[in-house]
Amino acid sequence: MDYTRIFLISLVGILSRVYMTETADIILEAEDMLGDVKHITDRSKASGAKTIHLYGGETIHTEICLIQEVDILEVGIGYTNDGGSDLIEVKISEVVYGHVLTDVNLDKGNGWNDVSYENALFRAFSLVGRKQLAIVIAESDKYGVEIDYIKIKLNDSQVTEDSFLCRVFCFEDIVYNSTLEYTTKGRAEQRSSITTCAEEDNVNIPIFHDNPRKFTITAQMPKYQTFKNNRHADWSQCEFNTEYWKFTDINFLQNQFMTWQNDKLNLTMSKLSPFHSHGTRKIAQLDFDFELDGPSIGSTESEAGTLLVIKDLQFQGQFVLRYQYFNRYNVWSQSETKIVKEGETEVEFVSPDFSFREGSGNKIRIKVFSDQKSTSGIKIGTMYLRVRWLKPGKTTILFQDQTTVIEGVDMDMWWRTNETMNVILTNKKESFTNVDFLRIYQRVPWTDASLSQTFVLYQDGNVRLLPLTPHGLDWIPFGSSVLIGQTDLHSTRPSAPISHLHIDPFTLNMKIFYKDGGTIKLDIKSEGTRTSLMVSESHFTSDLNVSPFVTFRSMFVENGNGDVDHLSIDSEGAVPIIGSWKFLHGNYFAFHRKCISKHNTLSPDIIIRIN
């Protein structure tokens, strides 16, 4: 549950906009299919470098699943042939939908590596459900034919290879439905981006309403049935650089100066008049000019202290490095010298928090000294700048009894660097400062003494909610979150900063005071399989048409890999969470899953009801 990292990474996706292609191409390798697959042949030019050799009367087949009705626009066959023509049929659950007549290729056996492709379909058709797709060799010459792959083009980009091959389990009978009528409707806006990274909060759906005085946010167990509780992070498809910048293989050849430039960094290497330090001779000066991201886009790069890591040094004798940085007040730091002895290969230099500045104008200077006669052979293998090691948050227990624990956490480098909340316990008028987030644990009724985390509130307005841990489990993961409070729609990292809050630890009633003057009352109730937040007496200060009052954040890569996959509004049925919709109107917004997700399998569905 490392909030900072999740949001750092959410910045990576900001540049990619929602762009849905209209069709999907699924490629099935013949060698992965079932049936008459005994003659698998190596062919260097084939897809997957393999084909299946088949003769007249033989068939290969596979099971396919279409969760919703789709148009099959093309079923193409990649094949190789040498000899006379062959007739290949495409059958789906025993119905013939098309065929390919292979080209005659009289190449004395040399034609088997040349892949041809042809669409087999007589015409496009619609399909839904679980079916058998078969490729049948209806007629062939005595040498047969080789099938390399089958390509299926369909009209729905939500269909993935996993779902097409029946590896994703979606339930069409999962319904969220509210038939209550209200005079004014709210509006959900699509502001999500697409991602392949399961740890990026790419789903971003602000909700607007003219008068959201009362609303309820409920977290409940997903409606699909599963006994899996996957809850590990999956960074496998993520692009995440811990380095702000990095150089490799810096050599110090005689009289060779270099400059190196990209959009965030200039490096100049210069050779200066001989000068001695610790019995060594100066060989070069490295000047780094670089940009850092900062608070205006929700990043702490420019605020947190840094580590300059210099690794894989190659030299003889003694090596001396002298480090200086140019701070945000335009002053060079005192230089720091490190002597590296033969056999050592790594050095680090530290700059404290708030040394650098957002944007350009950051500088680091390194003077390099060595007592080696010739500079050839001296090398810095790797050199990079990264954030300093962050410490775990400092937790203070604000309240504790048999049923409830309330903790305040002071994070090392909270992204809103100098902002914290004051938390006032109303029973004792006790006040706690420096809280970056608050979390509440409640006793799990079906255990002797276990507590489960049900509520987390961050200083930037983000809320994470969980039902009580279900019977028989130790814990379930958070997934989606809801930002409560008015945000600037156009800020890179939306937030509704909180100045202080009052909480009654016995009733768990809260009053939250935002920095912009807004206030809300909030009651938490955890019962059975759901935790609800009842928000009332809310008072917002910005134009409610321009600033959303809540924002839903989550992750969706594809069906089967998402903390949410559908949104149901009022009694309108479900739409894909990331789809071509731009605005949807209603008072009841159910953010839920129809497909069993491998990521945070038991994280809750979230329902926002305005009333």
Ligand SMILES: *[C@@H]1O[C@H](CO)[C@@H](O)[C@H](O)[C@H]1NC(C)=O
């Ligand atoms: C694809 O075609 C089917 C059947 O015609 C239709 O119901 C469905 O809405 C289409 N899907 C998309 C994403 O256009």
Ligand SMILES: *[C@@H]1O[C@H](CO)[C@@H](O)[C@H](O)[C@H]1NC(C)=O
């Ligand atoms: C790098 O140098 C160029 C040319 O001198 C300058 O325009 C640019 O702003 C510099 N970039 C950084 C990140 O300092």
Ligand SMILES: *[C@@H]1O[C@H](CO)[C@@H](O)[C@H](O)[C@H]1NC(C)=O
């Ligand atoms: C936060 O505090 C540090 C240290 O006092 C200061 O240097 C920095 O400018 C402050 N940042 C903001 C955004 O006020």
Ligand SMILES: *[C@@H]1O[C@H](CO)[C@@H](O)[C@H](O)[C@H]1NC(C)=O
């Ligand atoms: C929701 O319930 C109403 C009333 O029972 C019904 O008419 C409507 O079709 C339902 N909608 C969905 C999506 O099931």
